[in-house]
Amino acid sequence: MRKVNQKAWFLVLPVLFLVAFNALIPMMTVVNYSVQETFGNNLFLWHGLGWFQDIMRSERFHAALGRQALFTFLILIIEVPLGIIIALSMPRQGFWVPVCLVLMALPMLIPWNVVGAMWNIFTLPDIGLAGYFLNHTLGIDYDMTQDPIAAWITIIVMDVWHWTSLVVLLCYAGLVSIPDPYYQAAKIDGASPWAVFRYIQLPKMKQVLTIAILLRFMDSFNVYTEPFVLTGGGPGNSTTLLSIDLVKISLGQFDLGPAGAMSLIYFAITLLVSWLFYTLMTRNDRN
């Protein structure tokens, strides 16, 4: 058991101070914006919950939220199974393990705007590797800047490229922590590979999978830089995710009120889903 010691608060104070400075003050600023109307010149008028009502009824918000949700959904159903499969088929020891890990972690260490620029260069129809291959070798008509479907496929593939490794690394960490006798016992019992996965590997990976899904949810639901650099939200509005729309409204049009209200709703949705998922996953542990 850990000791109860209220003095330990002093050890936490620096963290509290720094995080609160960075989180609470900006958050209060956002709350401030969200209930006021501004006409520039630092002139603010009380606007109550007006912006929230506007946002909730706004077609534009619903569409952007829908796109964001679709993006996150697709990312999760592709990256999580793919990550598990790759982690399962990785070598457990030997020379190739660090090589695999380093190469797989590489995409995560590239600045996000560079990732966007890189995929832009990669998919240019006539001079990009993927673009040229699709258009001229396979004969598929592919132009991300014209075709919404192509744009969507591109941002999904880019995210899979960028972040699947996170799921792989986490699952791999869970897998290598399984002691050998588990596998030996399974072998003696004549368990099928599926049974080994279902009753040994999956339960052992549960904790890290929870972290992986949570992180992937939070990050893909808040994704901004990569799709923005790659498609700029286009063609038309087809890839304008909620975050991209939000930046357009706040930094582009400087509509602080609606942007503030939208930020709060956005944050609340992220928080709610994360909390629900977290509670569901950890509740089963206790039973």
Next chain:
Amino acid sequence: MRKRSLIPIVYILFLLLPIYWLVAMSFKTTQEILGGFSLFPQVWTLDSYRTIFTDPTWYWGYINSIIYVSLNSVISITVALPAAYAFSRYRLLGDKQLFFWLLTNRMAPAAVFALPFLQLYSAVGLFDTHLAVALAHCLFNIPLAVWILEGFMRGVPKELDETAFVDGYSFPRFFTTIFIPNIKAGVGVAAFFCFMFSWVEMLLAKTLTAVEAKPIAATMTKTASSAGYELGLLAAAGTLTIIPGAIVIWFVRNYIAKGFALGRV
């Protein structure tokens, strides 16, 4: 076994293809890039790299980025160490709630905070300094550092603390000379993740700086939009941003997987 190792190989090839293309582009001449498709550079040129290493607006972008990233890692680890110790050893009033609250700061989209951050750091007179970016990145790096360090610290038996206190060590002396050396690996992993997330984040870094502390991302965006589309230069700049991460990851290769797995959820 043979068939199974095909999956990681195919996956790694898929990861390397866009990177290869970026690197290949950076060695091509502009005429070659715009002239048509070629799998390898026909004429190798270092012009793009020469531009970057001789033009101060370019290479200062890298120096600025490295300064605020290092600053952020140092700040994050320094304040996260005692906090993680408190979480791993003691029960505090509301510690669970506090921990979840810390984590929620990772959930706030940077896009939400961009404008308020700009105002906050302008108000305290830190706008356009390395410190501003370093402090702003603490928002998501401190929770992560606490999370990782706490996991490592729980692996250290409590008897270590008790023996040291019986031997008459003061808390600060015990903490710095005995405890921290014991979780060196954890500190390394946490520093790596701080470095990584600060290095890749560009929205806040760009918003909080103008001239003096301008990160490499801002310079790249300017190139992409203004001078036509200098793809070779852009590719070279992109290639150079991969190198610091690649170096750092090589040093912690044996710990990266462990770092996340040890944290609690």
